Amino acid sequence: MHAFLLLLLLPLGTTESSSWTHLGGNPQHTAAAGRGPATLDRVRWTVTLDPNEALIDQASPVVADGRVIVAARRLQASTHVGNRVIAFSVDDGCRLWACDLPSDTLDSWSSPTLDPCRGTVLVSSAKRLYALRDSDGMLLWETPLRRSVVNASPVVTDDLSISGTPTDRVLLTDYHPLGSDASLYCINVSPHDLPHNPFKPGDLVWRLPIGSASGATPAYRDGRAYLASGPGRVLAVDVLDPPRDPNDPNRPVPAWDSDLVSPRTPNEGFYGGVSLADGRLLAAQYEFQSGSNSARLLAIDADDGSLLWSAASERSSSIPLPLGDDVLLSGGIVGFNSEPKIQRFAPDGNQATLLWEASAGNGVPVGGYAHHPARVGDRLYVGRPSTSMFFGPHTDLYILDLGREPNDPAFVVDQYSGAGGTPALAYGRLFSIGPAGLVAFEPSDECAADTDASGTVDLSDLAAVLADFGAMRGMSGYNAAADIDLSGVIDLGDLAILLAVFGEGCE
Numbered sequence: 232m233h234a235f236l237l238l239l240l241l242p243l244g245t246t247e248s249s250s251w252t253h254l255g256g257n258p259q260h261t262a263a264a265g266r267g268p269a270t271l272d273r274v275r276w277t278v279t280l281d282p283n284e285a286l287i288d289q290a291s292p293v294v295a296d297g298r299v300i301v302a303a304r305r306l307q308a309s310t311h312v313g314n315r316v317i318a319f320s321v322d323d324g325c326r327l328w329a330c331d332l333p334s335d336t337l338d339s340w341s342s343p344t345l346d347p348c349r350g351t352v353l354v355s356s357a358k359r360l361y362a363l364r365d366s367d368g369m370l371l372w373e374t375p376l377r378r379s380v381v382n383a384s385p386v387v388t389d390d391l392s393i394s395g396t397p398t399d400r401v402l403l404t405d406y407h408p409l410g411s412d413a414s415l416y417c418i419n420v421s422p423h424d425l426p427h428n429p430f431k432p433g434d435l436v437w438r439l440p441i442g443s444a445s446g447a448t449p450a451y452r453d454g455r456a457y458l459a460s461g462p463g464r465v466l467a468v469d470v471l472d473p474p475r476d477p478n479d480p481n482r483p484v485p486a487w488d489s490d491l492v493s494p495r496t497p498n499e500g501f502y503g504g505v506s507l508a509d510g511r512l513l514a515a516q517y518e519f520q521s522g523s524n525s526a527r528l529l530a531i532d533a534d535d536g537s538l539l540w541s542a543a544s545e546r547s548s549s550i551p552l553p554l555g556d557d558v559l560l561s562g563g564i565v566g567f568n569s570e571p572k573i574q575r576f577a578p579d580g581n582q583a584t585l586l587w588e589a590s591a592g593n594g595v596p597v598g599g600y601a602h603h604p605a606r607v608g609d610r611l612y613v614g615r616p617s618t619s620m621f622f623g624p625h626t627d628l629y630i631l632d633l634g635r636e637p638n639d640p641a642f643v644v645d646q647y648s649g650a651g652g653t654p655a656l657a658y659g660r661l662f663s664i665g666p667a668g669l670v671a672f673e674p675s676d677e678c679a680a681d682t683d684a685s686g687t688v689d690l691s692d693l694a695a696v697l698a699d700f701g702a703m704r705g706m707s708g709y710n711a712a713a714d715i716d717l718s719g720v721i722d723l724g725d726l727a728i729l730l731a732v733f734g735e736g737c738e
């Protein structure tokens with residue numbers, strides 16, 4: 232008992248950022264987690280939807296506070312009549328709530344975004360942004376937009392304040408792919424609190440005209456939002472108090488605004504999101520006419536918008552995935568002299584070398600232009616696209632070993648049939664949608680018990696369990712990362728798992 236009490240006095244280990252709140256995991260869309268399943272043979276649960284529902288195949292699940300949220304459509308006699316956001320318990324896949332929304336535009340695959348600070352789900356459909364309460368799906372507020380949102384996902388801040396008053400914002404772009412009337416919206420999410428936050432949740436704070444845009448999911452870090460849109464435009468804008476256009480005080484002036492690429496053809500441009508890591512902004516282009524590697528992958532200096540390097544790449548509307556200095560890109564489509572694949576690039580001066588292009592062996596395609604792989608270290612989780620339906624679901628999930636070359640037989644670590652949509656990683660678990668529905672994969676007990684993703688089950692994990700011992704989901708003090716078996720309560724069951732693997736490594 233003395234040892235037990237002593238442990239309670241240990242400084243708490245920091246738990247990893249165990250939620251997956253955005254497309255690509257976080258506002259930088261780096262799509263990396265500290266731990267995840269090493270194999271795909273431990274399915275925790277599979278949920279199937281009702282016959283009058285269809286998952287939006289290219290949208291990502293998001294996970295926080297013990298819930299996994301997915302975007303779906305409502306059907307009547309196979310006709311799309313509306314959209315629906317559905318929440319499931321990470322514990323058992325039990326359906327917690329569903330919220331009906333109007334139909335999206337053009338079969339948009341915008342992913343929902345979670346704002347755990349405010350307890351909301353942020354999701355767009357057609358010409359509106361909605362905030363739903365994450366505990367029960369109740370509509371809290373909605374904001375009308377000038378144009379529909381198509382394929383772009385919202386990004387929400389959690390670090391903005393003025394003199395201690397929270398002033399967080401959500402950033403979102405709408406759709407005008409061949410025109411010039413698209414916008415980046417900055418919408419308040421924090422409570423109205425004078426004098427520093429004169430906005431109510433859902434109030435438009437500013438709107439930046441961005442010309443043409445489609446699927447332009449912004450990235451955010453340290454007060455600044457970034458996006459790529461149109462034929463070759465990349466820009467950064469300070470979210471909280473951007474300088475204003477002297478001729479239009481409602482219109483912010485970007486911190487920098489670069490037209491980086493003279494398009495090689497009129498059919499090349501940005502149709503996806505950007506990622507941000509180590510001061511680099513990464514963006515991929517889509518190209519409509521030519522064959523393989525007819526588009527470009529770009530690395531941009533996030534400080535000033537200057538081009539660091541570019542390389543010919545497969546057409547993509549996916550978000551490039553930083554891997555140290557290297558970059559992975561999911562790109563390609565079935566047909567049109569293209570094919571779905573994963574490409575790995577290594578920077579070399581003002582260019583980048585294509586190190587390899589990967590399938591899952593035997594010509595099995597993986598990735599594709601609308602897919603967002605995720606990784607844990609050198610372990611890449613990536614789906615196999617449908618080759619029979621152009622916008623069909625990813626049918627299989629693969630684990631690839633990025634420490635090896637694609638021609639190494641051990642490059643493909645594992646495979647699962649039934650789901651392979653853009654993966655979300657949280658609490659060491661992986662969530663993916665596909666023809667089977669929504670599937671949750673379990674890690675090893677060692678990884679489940681490594682609550683801080685340090686790589687070892689040790690005293691800091693024990694301290695995390697003891698610190699919240701007795702807490703139940705829905706109570707304050709409940710930390711899902713310390714609920715090792717995700718049962719909804721932190722109790723002796725978790726302690727038993729932890730002690731059984733104490734000292735072991737999570738690999």
Ligand SMILES: [Ca+2]
Pocket residue numbers: 680681682683684685686687688689691692
């Ligand atoms: Ca640990």
Ligand SMILES: [Ca+2]
Pocket residue numbers: 714715716717718719720721722724725
């Ligand atoms: Ca438990």
